[in-house]
Amino acid sequence: MDAIDALNETAFWLERELADSFKVQAFRRAAGIIAELSQEDLAARLKDGRLKRTKGIGSRTYEVISQAVDGRVPDYLENLRRRGAEPLANGGRKLNAELRGDLHSHSNWSDGGSPIDVMADAARILGREYIALTDHSPNLTIANGLSPERLMEQLTVVDGINERYGQEPGFRLLTGIEVDILEGGGLDQSEDLLGQLDVVVASVHSKLRSEKGPMTRRMLAAIENPHTNVLGHCTGRLVKGSRGTRPPSEFDPREVFASCAEHSVAVEINSRPERQDPPDELIQIALDAGCLFSIDSDAHAPGQLDFLQYGAERAEVNGVPAERIVTTWPLARLLEWLQSKQ
Ligand SMILES: [Zn+2]
Numbered sequence: 400m401d402a403i404d405a406l407n408e409t410a411f412w413l414e415r416e417l418a419d420s421f422k423v424q425a426f427r428r429a430a431g432i433i434a435e436l437s438q439e440d441l442a443a444r445l446k447d448g449r450l451k452r453t454k455g456i457g458s459r460t461y462e463v464i465s466q467a468v469d470g471r472v473p474d475y476l477e478n479l480r481r482r483g484a485e486p487l488a489n490g491g492r493k494l495n496a497e498l499r500g501d502l503h504s505h506s507n508w509s510d511g512g513s514p515i516d517v518m519a520d521a522a523r524i525l526g527r528e529y530i531a532l533t534d535h536s537p538n539l540t541i542a543n544g545l546s547p548e549r550l551m552e553q554l555t556v557v558d559g560i561n562e563r564y565g566q567e568p569g570f571r572l573l574t575g576i577e578v579d580i581l582e583g584g585g586l587d588q589s590e591d592l593l594g595q596l597d598v599v600v601a602s603v604h605s606k607l608r609s610e611k612g613p614m615t616r617r618m619l620a621a622i623e624n625p626h627t628n629v630l631g632h633c634t635g636r637l638v639k640g641s642r643g644t645r646p647p648s649e650f651d652p653r654e655v656f657a658s659c660a661e662h663s664v665a666v667e668i669n670s671r672p673e674r675q676d677p678p679d680e681l682i683q684i685a686l687d688a689g690c691l692f693s694i695d696s697d698a699h700a701p702g703q704l705d706f707l708q709y710g711a712e713r714a715e716v717n718g719v720p721a722e723r724i725v726t727t728w729p730l731a732r733l734l735e736w737l738q739s740k741q
């Protein structure tokens with residue numbers, strides 16, 4: 400087995416089962432280190448013990464590399480694969496099988512951990528027909544949000560990746576953004592650029608503790624913006640995880656979801672285990688309001704693209720029909736819906 404593939408695949412499965420990111424990164428870093436070496440050089444360094452002493456190569460990564468170079472699937476990876484064959488979530492399997500795409504993901508251009516093509520490749524491994532790359536907007540400086548210039552540069556990179564995939568059709572990387580809904584309700588990117596993107600996910604990331612009235616008005620303004628396609632993690636709550644917990648923000652859900660239905664903005668069911676957003680009672684209100692939904696991973700690393708299973712489980716428990724979930728739609732129908740907004 401190729402040692403670089405073995406290390407990257409190990410990282411992928413670890414991420415999927417929510418391992419600590421330092422552990423995941425150790426495998427990716429080791430992959431980067433040996434990618435610099437020729438096959439012969441790697442074999443020689445294994446043989447004379449230099450590899451073991453290399454900075455960035457630990458005992459586990461060393462074991463994976465040496466077993467792969469021996470021509471077999473490393474034990475550690477074999478175990479991870481076995482665990483990975485088990486579904487992540489207990490419910491939602493039928494709906495999960497109907498999901499074709501994902502409209503919310505991040506690369507290392509903002510606060511994700513991996514290059515764009517690594518994310519896209521992982522999405523293809525998982526059988527997606529499309530995913531949208533939605534890195535953060537300028538206002539989110541802590542997440543290295545993209546300036547207009549960097550976003551324009553990213554569009555050409557995405558074009559290049561799609562061109563490469565064009566040889567074997569069946570997958571498309573959609574351009575996009577997770578744009579901050581600013582305090583006044585405006586979207587944090589130029590109108591012109593928003594109009595060029597396939598997918599605009601609008602999310603609140605600041606002043607989450609605002610009062611109900613101003614928060615409702617802020618969200619309504621974003622939903623009415625003709626560029627908005629998806630309302631991202633609408634309450635901003637955190638229910639568990641390393642960042643601690645955070646209560647849902649307060650807004651009038653009837654007004655907000657009625658506006659989503661009116662303006663054909665899909666309500667995101669954010670699949671991240673620490674978010675589980677919107678809460679069940681809000682999904683019901685959105686259902687009653689006639690909203691469309693988008694089950695998204697909000698993946699910040701390749702292994703997290705499989706989080707859709709959690710979102711599918713929640714959608715199924717809440718009785719959301721597949722037909723109302725835009726990410727079950729074939730690409731052509733999805734594009735028609737997206738383009739009807741611009
Ligand atoms: Zn977000």
Ligand SMILES: [Zn+2]
Nearest residue numbers: 503505577697
């Ligand atoms: Zn996000």
